[in-house]
Amino acid sequence: SQQGEEDPQALSIQEGENATMNCSYKTSINNLQWYRQNSGRGLVHLILIRSNEREKHSGRLRVTLDTSKKSSSLLITASRAADTASYFCATLMNSGGYQKVTFGIGTKLQVIP
């Protein structure tokens, strides 16, 4: 079954505003990653947060992780039209000798110039 689930599924904002996307998951994880996908193209890695971290920053990106609530959020500050894309969270379950990665269904972000 799907592990990471993002919400909202679609988000439309004006350029300059902040965009917040959330991801919830069901089981214990090793780490959580966020990826970006421009329409129909390969995914590009944005940021990785480990299960023992609570917050991480990278440029205009801020990711939080709450393992007690099994949730993460991705904040994009001062959005630009070029941020228009789909954003996915991915969780890794690493146990018993296997490493299974599960992606959510994604949030489609539109930034209006």
Added chain:
Amino acid sequence: EAQVTQNPRYLITVTGKKLTVTCSQNMNHEYMSWYRQDPGLGLRQIYYSMNVEVTDKGDVPEGYKVSRKEKRNFPLILESPSPNQTSLYFCASSWRGTTEAFFGQGTRLTVV
């Protein structure tokens, strides 16, 4: 240039005709995986490999085979494709499953 290369990018085939989608990476990564992406379902892992000769099922392995005879290559084999395997397929590689993944550009497969 570090990259993951999938071929072909587009493929239309008929039901039952065996096909192989190739995937190659030049980063000496140990972990490789295949995903399919369908509208409303996100990316679902088909198979993954933690190293040469080590493969395991993901969430949707039915109807697919993989092999990992060399570190750089991880082909996806559809022995008898069916229309429900029409999808956008991505190959990805990483040092470990725990590290950032690099994705190929995708293969759009249509089975008629």
